[in-house]
Amino acid sequence: MSQHHPYKTAPEQTSGNNYKTINATISPHNQLNILSKAEVAKLLDSSQSGLYKLFRNCSLAVLNTGNDLDDGKELLERYSDFDISIVQQQRGIKLAVKGAPENAFVDGKMIKGISEHLFTVLRDVIYNHQEIDANPEKVATSEAITDAIFNMLRNANLMHPGVDPNLVVCWGGHSISRGEYDYTKEVGYQLGLRGLDICTGCGPGAMKGPMKGATISHAKQRINNGRYIGITEPGIIAAEAPNPIVNQLTIMPDIEKRLEAFVRLGHGIIVFPGGAGTTEEILYILGILLHPDNKDLPFPLVFTGPSSAAEYFERVDSFIGDTLGAEAQSHYKIIVNDPEAVAREMVEGIKKVRDFRKQTDDAYYFNWQLKISPDLQQPFIPTHANMRNLELHKNQPSHLLAANLRRAFSGIVAGNVKEEGIRTIEEFGHFELHGDTEIMHPVDELLESFAKQNRMKLPGREYKPCYKVFK
Numbered sequence: 001m002s003q004h005h006p007y008k009t010a011p012e013q014t015s016g017n018n019y020k021t022i023n024a025t026i027s028p029h030n031q032l033n034i035l036s037k038a039e040v041a042k043l044l045d046s047s048q049s050g051l052y053k054l055f056r057n058c059s060l061a062v063l064n065t066g067n068d069l070d071d072g073k074e075l076l077e078r079y080s081d082f083d084i085s086i087v088q089q090q091r092g093i094k095l096a097v098k099g100a101p102e103n104a105f106v107d108g109k110m111i112k113g114i115s116e117h118l119f120t121v122l123r124d125v126i127y128n129h130q131e132i133d134a135n136p137e138k139v140a141t142s143e144a145i146t147d148a149i150f151n152m153l154r155n156a157n158l159m160h161p162g163v164d165p166n167l168v169v170c171w172g173g174h175s176i177s178r179g180e181y182d183y184t185k186e187v188g189y190q191l192g193l194r195g196l197d198i199c200t201g202c203g204p205g206a207m208k209g210p211m212k213g214a215t216i217s218h219a220k221q222r223i224n225n226g227r228y229i230g231i232t233e234p235g236i237i238a239a240e241a242p243n244p245i246v247n248q249l250t251i252m253p254d255i256e257k258r259l260e261a262f263v264r265l266g267h268g269i270i271v272f273p274g275g276a277g278t279t280e281e282i283l284y285i286l287g288i289l290l291h292p293d294n295k296d297l298p299f300p301l302v303f304t305g306p307s308s309a310a311e312y313f314e315r316v317d318s319f320i321g322d323t324l325g326a327e328a329q330s331h332y333k334i335i336v337n338d339p340e341a342v343a344r345e346m347v348e349g350i351k352k353v354r355d356f357r358k359q360t361d362d363a364y365y366f367n368w369q370l371k372i373s374p375d376l377q378q379p380f381i382p383t384h385a386n387m388r389n390l391e392l393h394k395n396q397p398s399h400l401l402a403a404n405l406r407r408a409f410s411g412i413v414a415g416n417v418k419e420e421g422i423r424t425i426e427e428f429g430h431f432e433l434h435g436d437t438e439i440m441h442p443v444d445e446l447l448e449s450f451a452k453q454n455r456m457k458l459p460g461r462e463y464k465p466c467y468k469v470f471k
Contacts, residue, residue, distance in 0.1 A: 001043055013447075019102075021099040021100055022108070023098050024122050025087065025096045025229070028093070039084070043212040049134075051129055055121065056082070056362040057076065057234065060076065060100075060238070061237040061241050063100045064079075064103075064118070064238070075238045079099060081099040081102060084096070085099070095118060113244055120249045123155070123156070124152075124454055125251070127155050128251070128252075142372070142377055143371075148257075149261055149264060150264070152252060152257070152261070153250065153366070156250035158229060158248060158250060163364065165322065165350050165364050166195060167197050167229070167349075168210075168270060169269065169270070170198060170206065171271045171278055171282075172205065172207065172271060172272025172273060173206055173273060173274025175274075176205045176273055180306060180308070181209050183272075183306040183337075184209030184213070186207075187213065187270065188212060189214065189216055190343035191210065191213075191214055191217075192214030192221070193220070194344075195221065196350075197228070197349070198228050199228075199230075199231065199232060199262065201230065201240055202240065202244060202249060203230075203240025203427065204243055206272040207240065208275070215228070218450075218464065226247070227248055228245050229246070229247075229250075230242050230246035232249070233255050233257070233291070234253070236255070236277075236413070255379075255410060256378065257377075260372060260376075266299035267353045268302075269300070269302070270346065272305055273309045273455070274424070275303045276413050276447070277413045279316070279450075280406050280409040280410050282303075282320070282403045285330060286332075286402050287399050289328075290324070290327065290328055294416070299349075299370075300349025300352070302346065303333070303335070304335045304338075307336060310336050310337075315446060317334060323439055328402070375403035375404070380410055380411070382411030382415070382424075382431065384429075387408070387431040390407055390433065390435070392443075393436040393439060394438065403438075408443070412431070415431055415466025416456060421466070430467055431464060432470060433468070433469045451463055
């Protein structure tokens with residue numbers, strides 16, 4: 001079998017939508033070449049639904065790497081003739097793709113990194129189906145959910161025992177300005193100079209920049225095993241296809257398990273400017289850090305951007321103060337226009353994490369001690385009824401309010417970029433958000449500021465809100 005490229009490609013062809021596509025057969029590169037007949041049968045579902053549909057949609061998103069398309073519904077419609085199937089042979093398997101986006105190939109051969117990501121999709125779709133979908137009792141309790149996430153990350157080979165803590169999670173928007181993107185690269189460069197690895201949501205913008213910067217500094221420091229981890233989930237992968245630098249990819253079953261994977265795996269978090277999705281991430285980590293059981297647990301959290309983003313972080317900070325209070329504000333530092341200071345803050349914070357884990361005999365590679373409440377773990381389905389009935393009031397502990405605000409922003413993300421969410425909005429109209437005025441007014445102001453700054457979709461696209469705020 002070929003160890004580097006597809007061994008065969010069909011001539012380039014043009015789809016009915018005039019997007020150039022290619023047919024090809026791809027061999028795995030040192031990974032996942034054995035499947036059972038039952039596993040293959042599930043993925044060859046002739047009804048074009050269920051597991052096959054999930055596998056097809058995620059595979060198309062991976063093949064779309066490099067395109068500035070952040071609309072899952074549009075991607076599926078653009079390449080409606082795309083098909084992928086498993087070719088099982090005595091020696092293992094191959095993947096046959098039909099109508100794949102041309103940008104995934106060079107001179108008729110699939111780009112190696114994209115090929116690796118394609119087999120990662122296969123690995124994770126099968127594993128998650130067997131471990132989660134087919135065994136719902138394995139995620140029936142909070143402890144069971146964490147155990148399942150541990151097993152998923154272990155199956156993806158993302159946990160490395162014996163390595164000192166050095167993984168920085170970087171969050172931020174895919175719709176950022178060129179100046180903000182360049183700043184994320186400089187921060188990644190400073191992190192890499194200090195031997196730190198990068199984990200992001202794997203997409204473009206603030207998810208790509210830190211990785212790109214770190215590749216240069218890792219090369220300067222002769223770090224040949226730098227990790228650029230991308231963690232995604234099926235609903236968002238079409239909007240945030242893995243960027244080309246990601247060398248370890250995993251697909252979690254839903255956004256809640258994706259977020260928990262970030263905080264269990266990472267040793268510190270940097271937040272760059274973003275939109276509703278970044279706010280969801282901020283509310284998630286604050287909901288964890290505000291939990292009384294995590295009071296003494298070190299977890300460095302830094303918000304940063306160039307000088308042009310100062311007003312953005314002032315608005316975010318004000319929103320957090322108005323809704324969650326001063327205690328929430330105490331859990332992060334805002335550093336503007338100083339990449340070296342950000343990197344030094346992370347290094348010092350991660351040293352505290354290492355000392356704490358050592359003293360408490362906790363693993364360096366998975367944060368077992370972090371308490372995550374069920375409100376942040378249970379999947380939230382953003383239906384119109386669920387969005388309307390969210391408890392957005394201050395008559396509850398701050399960590400629970402953060403969890404409910406997180407759900408509100410998660411629903412907005414779904415309505416903006418996820419295929420199912422977009423179709424739901426088209427069919428039933430706007431999501432409605434109801435709550436106390438002292439909560440809803442800051443929410444409305446923050447979302448309006450994001451829309452004015454083109455942070456809700458890619459620049460150049462007209463943004464149509466998928467929500468209405470009732471105060």
